[in-house]
Amino acid sequence: MDRTWRHNPAFFALFVLLLCAFASGHAVAGSSKNVDYTEMSAEELAEYLIFKANGFDTDMKTQEGGTVRARLQQDKLQKTCSALNGGQIDSATAQKVTEMARENTAYPDGGIELGDWEKGQTIAENAYGYRVGHKIDDHEARQTGGLCINCHQMEEDKKIRSGTLGPSLIGYGETRGLTEQTKQYTYEVIYNPHQFFPCTKMPRFGANDFLSQDKIAHVMAYLLDPDSPVNQ
Numbered sequence: 587m588d589r590t591w592r593h594n595p596a597f598f599a600l601f602v603l604l605l606c607a608f609a610s611g612h613a614v615a616g617s618s619k620n621v622d623y624t625e626m627s628a629e630e631l632a633e634y635l636i637f638k639a640n641g642f643d644t645d646m647k648t649q650e651g652g653t654v655r656a657r658l659q660q661d662k663l664q665k666t667c668s669a670l671n672g673g674q675i676d677s678a679t680a681q682k683v684t685e686m687a688r689e690n691t692a693y694p695d696g697g698i699e700l701g702d703w704e705k706g707q708t709i710a711e712n713a714y715g716y717r718v719g720h721k722i723d724d725h726e727a728r729q730t731g732g733l734c735i736n737c738h739q740m741e742e743d744k745k746i747r748s749g750t751l752g753p754s755l756i757g758y759g760e761t762r763g764l765t766e767q768t769k770q771y772t773y774e775v776i777y778n779p780h781q782f783f784p785c786t787k788m789p790r791f792g793a794n795d796f797l798s799q800d801k802i803a804h805v806m807a808y809l810l811d812p813d814s815p816v817n818q
């Protein structure tokens with residue numbers, strides 16, 4: 587997926603496993619003079635293999651710009667949420683995260699408008715992201731997406747291939763109504779959901795630059811336009 591894989595423990599575990607498999611071939615065998623891997627916890631070993639043993643080229647460029655090393659560094663909000671270690675969030679942390687998320691939210695110059703629901707549908711189902719490594723995607727030929735359907739049911743007849751990590755959004759616009767408040771709330775949730783759901787698993791599509799303002803407008807239309815299949 588995109589940067590959001592960092593939020594997902596399963597993806598992270600898989601990534602670390604792959605790294606270990608990859609790194610063990612040369613890094614572990616080649617540079618094990620002073621390092622006792624058996625003394626390391628799983629986290630320490632992962633840190634070691636990724637950041638110190640050169641088992642994986644962390645200076646490699648990422649498609650969105652920057653390096654793999656930079657992408658692996660958590661920002662302040664992620665660090666705060668990670669410190670909970672998967673446990674229940676307390677009210678002080680929730681307030682801190684909510685504030686961080688609010689500070690991090692920008693609005694379109696012309697106000698929050700709906701785009702084209704058909705384009706939004708494509709974006710909601712599109713898993714094309716920002717890869718790293720030698721076999722990168724051609725974003726000239728194909729746009730990046732949001733893959734909302736991985737976590738949300740959005741259309742009745744696509745339920746079978748939709749994820750359920752997030753709440754169902756079927757009938758979202760019909761139930762909420764097309765008011766200014768709904769538009770603002772929906773925009774803000776897509777842009778940075780932590781302002782309503784601190785330490786949520788939902789990605790920060792706007793704050794992380796994964797969806798442009800235009801794309802967010804299209805996804806909003808998909809959710810809110812009375813003609814969209816979400817509301818049929």
Ligand code: HEC
Nearest residue numbers: 732733734736737751752753775776783786787788789805
């Ligand atoms: C990795 C999973 C994941 C992805 C991908 C995801 N979401 Fe979410 N979303 C959630 C979760 C989980 C919640 C509920 C918030 C919580 O409790 O953490 C949520 C909540 C929401 C809500 C608020 C629902 C309500 O009842 O008020 C909206 C709207 C929403 N998501 C839209 C989207 C859109 C649009 C996309 C794609 C651009 C998307 N989500 C992608 C996990 C995800």
